[in-house]
Structure formats: C-alpha cells, structure tokens
Amino acid sequence: MMIQMPDDYENYLEARKTGFTRIKDLKEQGRKMVGMFCAYTPCELISAADAIAVGLCGALEEPIAYAELKLPRNLCPLIKSSYGFALSGICPYFNNSDIIIGETTCDGKRKMYELLGEMKPMHVMQLPPSRESDLALDFWEAEVIRAKEFIEQHLGVEITDAKLRSAIKKENRLRRAILGLYELGKLNPSPISGYEIGNVLDWSEYAFETEAIIARLEDVTARYLAEYRQNLEGTQSNRPRILITGCPTGGVREKIIRRIEDLGADIVAYENCSGPRAMMDLVDEEKEPVRAIAEKYFRVNCSVLSPNPGRMEALRSMIVDYQVDGVVEVVLTACHTFAIESHYVKGLVNEEMKIPYMYIETNYSSADQGQTDTRLGAFIELLSPVTKRMKRESAGNSLPAREVYREYSD
Numbered sequence: 001m002m003i004q005m006p007d008d009y010e011n012y013l014e015a016r017k018t019g020f021t022r023i024k025d026l027k028e029q030g031r032k033m034v035g036m037f038c039a040y041t042p043c044e045l046i047s048a049a050d051a052i053a054v055g056l057c058g059a060l061e062e063p064i065a066y067a068e069l070k071l072p073r074n075l076c077p078l079i080k081s082s083y084g085f086a087l088s089g090i091c092p093y094f095n096n097s098d099i100i101i102g103e104t105t106c107d108g109k110r111k112m113y114e115l116l117g118e119m120k121p122m123h124v125m126q127l128p129p130s131r132e133s134d135l136a137l138d139f140w141e142a143e144v145i146r147a148k149e150f151i152e153q154h155l156g157v158e159i160t161d162a163k164l165r166s167a168i169k170k171e172n173r174l175r176r177a178i179l180g181l182y183e184l185g186k187l188n189p190s191p192i193s194g195y196e197i198g199n200v201l202d203w204s205e206y207a208f209e210t211e212a213i214i215a216r217l218e219d220v221t222a223r224y225l226a227e228y229r230q231n232l233e234g235t236q237s238n239r240p241r242i243l244i245t246g247c248p249t250g251g252v253r254e255k256i257i258r259r260i261e262d263l264g265a266d267i268v269a270y271e272n273c274s275g276p277r278a279m280m281d282l283v284d285e286e287k288e289p290v291r292a293i294a295e296k297y298f299r300v301n302c303s304v305l306s307p308n309p310g311r312m313e314a315l316r317s318m319i320v321d322y323q324v325d326g327v328v329e330v331v332l333t334a335c336h337t338f339a340i341e342s343h344y345v346k347g348l349v350n351e352e353m354k355i356p357y358m359y360i361e362t363n364y365s366s367a368d369q370g371q372t373d374t375r376l377g378a379f380i381e382l383l384s385p386v387t388k389r390m391k392r393e394s395a396g397n398s399l400p401a402r403e404v405y406r407e408y409s410d
Contacts, residue, residue, distance in 0.1 A: 178279045315327075
C-alpha cells in the first residue's frame with residue numbers, strides 16, 4: 001500500500017516529520033484512523049475501536065489561500081486553515097483518515113463540514129445549545145451513541161462495553177499525565193514556559209500511541225520538576241504571571257505566546273477547552289460507560305453553550321491556583337461566541353478578581369504583529385511594578401496580593 005507524503009516533507013519541524021513517518025507506517029500496517037477537531041469528540045470511542053485519533057485543526061496561514069477558493073474570507077482562520085489543508089491535499093493526517101468526526105461548536109464549522117463530507121465519510125455530533133434542560137444530557141448521550149454506531153459501521157468493528165471501560169481508563173491516565181505537565185505552572189518560578197508546554201503537547205499529537213505519550217509526558221514532567229527542586233525552589237520570580245484564555249492558540253503561538261514571554265512575562269496557565277480544567281474532569285470509571293462518557297464531554301465549558309457559567313467558575317479558580325497577575329484573552333477573527341463572552345470574562349477578571357485584563361482579536365497573519373507587540377509590551381509594563389509590589393508586600397505579611405493590586409489601581 002503506497003501512502004502519499006507531502007511535497008515539502010523536508011521542511012516540516014522534526015516532530016511533525018516524525019509524525020508523518022509514523023502515520024505512514026501505521027497506515028501500511030492496516031490501522032484505521034479517525035480525524036477529529038474538537039474536545040467534544042469522545043476519544044474513548046476511537047480508542048475502543050482500536051483506531052487512531054488524529055487532530056485536524058489547522059494552525060498555519062499557508063493553507064488558507066486554498067480554503068478561500070470556496071470559503072468566505074471573513075471566516076475564522078482555524079476553520080479556513082483546517083479546510084485548506086484538506087482541500088490542498090498536503091495534510092497526511094486528513095489524507096489518511098478513514099472517517100472524520102466533527103461537532104456543531106459554531107456555524108462556520110457546521111457548514112465547512114458539509115464540504116469535508118464531499119471528500120471523506122463525515123459524521124457531525126449535534127451539541128445541545130444549553131445544559132439547563134433536563135433533556136439536554138439525554139440528547140447528548142444519544143449523540144454519543146450515534147457517533148459510536150457511525151464508527152462501528154465505517155470501520156467494521158464492534159465497540160463493546162468492555163472495550164469502552166478499558167479505553168476510559170487509558171484516556172483518564174492520559175488526562176492525568178497532561179494535567180501534571182500543566183500544573184508545573186503553579187510553581188513559582190515555573191520551571192517550564194507556556195511556549196514549551198505548547199511544544200510538548202504538540203509532540204504528543206504526532207506520537208499516536210497513548211501509552212508512549214503517557215510515558216513521555218510523565219518523564220518530561222518529572223525532569224522539569226527535578227530542575228525546579230534543584231535550582232529554583234525557595235526563589236521567587238518578579239516576572240508577571242499570565243493566564244491565557246479564549247480560542248485555541250496553536251496558530252498564534254509564535255505571534256502571541258512566545259512574544260509575551262520574550263517581552264518579560266511568564267505564561268503559567270491556559271484556560272481553554274483542552275487546558276487543565278478539562279484534564280481534571282475524568283470519565284467516571286464505575287458508571288455505565290456510554291453514559292459516563294456523555295456526562296464527561298457534556299461538561300466541556302465551550303463558549304458555544306448559552307449560558308456558560310462553568311467557564312467563569314474554572315477561570316476564577318485558576319486565577320487563584322496559578323497565582324495569576326494578569327489575563328490575556330485571545331479571540332480569533334470571526335469567532336463570535338468567544339468574542340461576545342469576553343464581556344463576562346473581563347467583568348470577572350477586572351471587577352471581581354481585581355487584576356488586569358487584555359483582549360486581543362487576531363488571525364494567523366503576521367500583518368498585525370507590530371501592533372500586537374506594542375499592546376503586549378504596554379500591558380506587561382503595566383503589570384511589572386504591580387507584580388513586584390505584590391510579591392514584596394505579600395512576602396512581608398503586609399497586604400494580601402489582591403489588596404495590593406487594588407491599592408495600586410486606585
């Protein structure tokens with residue numbers, strides 16, 4: 001069986017190149033692959049089918065030109081990049097996926113999935129618009145069952161309860177391993193940068209075998225923790241501690257995540273659909289498996305839900321747990337649900353938590369890099385004297401950190 005590789009294979013990052021090689025090997029061994037886009041897709045179903053889950057969210061600008069042949073220009077860059085990769089034929093992950101599973105997290109994705117369905121067998125899980133109705137969980141459980149049946153039909157497998165229980169335990173172990181990496185950010189100073197966390201988790205997307213990913217994540221976390229205990233424990237950083245919230249940031253990691261840290265702050269926490277809070281929320285291993293899977297994914301705090309108080313509760317607790325000095329919300333162009341919900345995020349951060357907040361709306365282009373750098377630099381400059389005073393006063397048992405900021409801001 002011949003597997004087509006991308007023409008510019010040699011130009012990809014080493015981890016990505018290794019992933020291309022591995023996916024080629026696995027496909028030639030006869031393994032089935034399921035393309036997915038979102039944290040709402042139950043990985044346990046894919047694992048129980050002995051298939052490999054591959055992420056298809058686009059995080060590069062280059063494929064967008066292909067997508068705009070069919071999609072409007074004023075659309076979310078993640079959607080356009082994802083479709084551009086598929087349409088151009090340069091993405092081995094899409095090319096080698098046997099089936100695709102999506103979800104109705106936004107209207108743009110919903111319609112883009114119609115186009116993907118012309119290229120591959122496509123199943124779309126319908127999300128309930130709210131968690132308030134007593135019927136919403138039952139509806140979502142029915143969607144999990146529909147997805148299970150779609151996988152069984154198209155991959156020619158039977159997903160039994162026993163296989164699901166085994167998959168649940170394995171995916172829970174993976175969540176704990178990812179959480180351990182994220183929680184290094186609770187340390188002060190943090191031994192790992194927010195940019196490095198993103199790179200480590202990117203590697204995990206190109207490894208495919210869950211057991212190997214778990215072992216690697218646990219090893220990386222242990223090494224960073226040993227570095228902290230040997231060289232950093234007992235010290236304290238005066239660099240502002242930043243939490244990132246909003247849309248997925250894979251496509252703006254260089255433009256925003258790396259620049260924040262280059263400009264003098266530390267990104268210690270991510271509050272998003274795949275961040276620490278999602279990893280803390282495990283599938284119940286004692287309950288009937290389909291219902292337990294439905295309950296776990298029903299609790300994902302996506303801005304598509306209305307109302308969405310769970311996200312505010314998670315953000316509130318993370319600001320405290322990670323000793324956050326400032327919050328930066330990153331919203332991709334045309335992502336209306338996150339853009340509207342930023343009103344509540346700003347109110348929580350500024351008015352209740354009494355810490356600075358910054359909103360950035362952007363896309364995958366570098367055209368706004370200069371303006372973004374200027375704004376980020378000013379925000380971090382604002383934070384720096386506040387952070388130093390908070391640390392100094394807190395260490396001297398004067399005012400609590402939040403009171404110090406309130407005093408300064410007044």
